[in-house]
Amino acid sequence: MEIVVCVKPVPEAESRLRANASGTAPDTDGVKFVLAGYDESAVEQALLLRQAVPGSKVHAVSLGPPSRTDEVLRAALALGSDSATAAESDAPPMADPIATARGLATAIAARGPCDLLLFGKQAGDDEEGLVGGATAEALGLPFVGFVVDLRFDAAASRLRFRRSVERGEESWESPLPLAVGLQQAWNDPRTATLPAILRSRKAPLARHAAGPGAAVAAASVAERFALPPPRQGAKMIAYRDPQQAASQLVRLLREEAKVFP
């Protein structure tokens, strides 16, 4: 099975968040871009499937300028991916998600066969969660999001998985090829070993020119990026005994915050 995982470079969770000089996007000066959250879990899922289905290969693809993509692609290689493709684009972070999807689709189609295409549920920065469905549509692949417990049933030659949604857990099956948005997050995905990290530093990255981010007629333009004023801190409720604390809180939620039914 040829498994392609899309990994997005996102600012390190610990990095300080502030707006750029024009106030239109997050400031990226000195910010380190890393493989994070759901995408790290998507790589873990790909590696688990490769283990379970002999002969499988895992390919990582990332779109953006090399200054951001190369770090995450090397991280994916160090974890055990077989190859890595940088879809080179001058798109800014939090670029138009549809332009990103079209760029990814071109790079994926040019790279070679793809039986299973994996995405994170949403990226930790723009949280669009729509690049997966858009890329799949551009490639003509069916797409299912919010997926957990993905397995391959070799006997039936089908993927079996669940979709964890508002009203419960759905069971699904599908032949290949398929594109999937993964909601699964492993608290403890594997970590790369030092030799693997050193090897990944020298590993070749395939490069594909994905063109400028504005290759789509209909695009979106970031106008403003703002941090909310910091919350003032809680109004601490003074109380004599637990009963009185409870009735005060309920009254405040009702009359002041107007959230209590």
Next chain:
Amino acid sequence: MSDVVLVVGEADGDGLAEPTREAVTVARRLAGSQGTVLGFVAGRGASGRAAGFAAIGVGQVVVADDPRWDAAPPAALARPVAAAASNAGAFAVVVGGSSFGRDLVGGVAVALGASAANGVTEAERIPEGVRVRRPVFGGRATEERRLEGGRAVLSVRPHAFPAAEGPPTSLRPEPAPNAEPAPAQLAPARTAVAAASRGAGPGLADAAIVVSGGRGLRSPEGFRLVEELAEALGAAVGASRAVTDAGWRPTSMQVGQTGRTVSPQLYIAVGISGAIQHLVGMVSSRVIVAINSDPSAPIFRVADYGLAGDLFELVPALTAEVRRVRGS
């Protein structure tokens, strides 16, 4: 300039799901008083859902009455929705912010050659298209974005807008154009649905109230206190990673960086310290209440109301008070 907005209807039983009614509110604002809001429904019983649209005043509904859509993934509807939107000359397609809507937006945008945004909390018509506002970075920031090019596809963040109400109107259904499903899109099939595992509570992601518990509850039995409060409030139950890592409750309940992101009207954190990895999953909640014995716990910095004290005394009292005022 077109003034038609298409809303894709999600089923909830025989009627329309709440997120769809929120989407109708946004669509009405975008269309303006002179504009038209058009519904779209697919699947078996689509006519029932079409009636759900008419009940809230959306009479013109495009219907793809084909049972094959029922077992198909939401994204499979991308092309029929795009076809209906272009047929009607719609300048915007709006969907609710549930998993159904979020799975659909990207595909519709590509099929339609439109721009797109998920999880918007504001949407405004401008000459270039639609301007949206949305929380990003786990609610630590907001962005405003202009969706250009004449067509925009967006999903609405749950609970950010009121659900549309009537007055009802008469239903004028019309068949969906080009609604023949492509075989590839129908390949994934839903084989079973199990209702949310933890009893009657609403799903975490779309609940209006979430009560979450942390290590402060001390044991799996202690965690019952949180569930009892949630039950009294009709709320969903969440947990910190300390709780899920310890195996007190399943990981599906985890809120935070490696768990779920929630943004309910009311979030009550019980015995949770407020580590940054937990905060990113809940700071965009409208009102936050924290109960913690340590008055310097970081959770109090993001909370609106704080009770510093022993949760084993405070939570049962709160549960009793909620039951009392709700008359049960």
